[in-house]
Amino acid sequence: MNTLKALLVTACIAATQLTFAQDKKMPPLDPSPMDMAYYPVMFPYICKVKGEPGTLVARTVYSRPQKKGRPIFGNLVEYGKVWRLGANEATEIEFFRPVTIGGKPVAKGRYTMYAIPTEKNWTIILNRQTDIWGAYKYEQNLDVVRTDIPVTTPDEELEAFTMVFEKAPNGANLLMGWDKTLVSLPIRWSEAAAPVTKNTAGKKKQ
Numbered sequence: 001m002n003t004l005k006a007l008l009v010t011a012c013i014a015a016t017q018l019t020f021a022q023d024k025k026m027p028p029l030d031p032s033p034m035d036m037a038y039y040p041v042m043f044p045y046i047c048k049v050k051g052e053p054g055t056l057v058a059r060t061v062y063s064r065p066q067k068k069g070r071p072i073f074g075n076l077v078e079y080g081k082v083w084r085l086g087a088n089e090a091t092e093i094e095f096f097r098p099v100t101i102g103g104k105p106v107a108k109g110r111y112t113m114y115a116i117p118t119e120k121n122w123t124i125i126l127n128r129q130t131d132i133w134g135a136y137k138y139e140q141n142l143d144v145v146r147t148d149i150p151v152t153t154p155d156e157e158l159e160a161f162t163m164v165f166e167k168a169p170n171g172a173n174l175l176m177g178w179d180k181t182l183v184s185l186p187i188r189w190s191e192a193a194a195p196v197t198k199n200t201a202g203k204k205k206q
Helices: 002-023 043-049
Strands: 034-039 058-063 092-095 099-101 104-106 109-117 121-127 143-150 158-168 171-179 181-188
Touching (some): 034 158, 104 143, 158 181
Antiparallel strands (some): 034 058, 099 104, 099 181, 158 171
16 A cells, blocks of 8 residues: 555656646747857857967957847937947956056956947947846946947948957957947057967867
């Protein structure tokens, strides 16, 4: 009899676990997926996997909303208002060494990035408060730096909001573009990071 009870209890537990597992569902695909941009570009693969030299300077984490036929700047993204620089959580940037932005020193660390877009210029903001959803709780008194950068028009219309670093003298530029709008944020440091070289794939570190 005890054996029968044990079997019944085991069967009930198994049925409950199966029902629980069937009820749990993974969330749907985010229409604005999260992405990362590194400087040096593709740092984890180029430097960590292939073993080419390079020192990590900066990394951004951002979401990539899609245009989907909508007018973006001046419409979906309003001119003159603080924007999260993407979708979902506000974009964050982390520096692994001190840098200079807009002529102002920025200490090593993690910051939230915002933008105030206008037709001709964007005001880029670095703010101390991190892990923020949107720009709803933006606090200007926590700004580290503000700098204005001009708007240009890319050769091709960008369907998804995109951020990427490019090498520049004494530092790098962070390119940000969407739709028919492109801006470039100069980031400088006193000593350039070790350049990523070619033709070293497959070499092992000594």
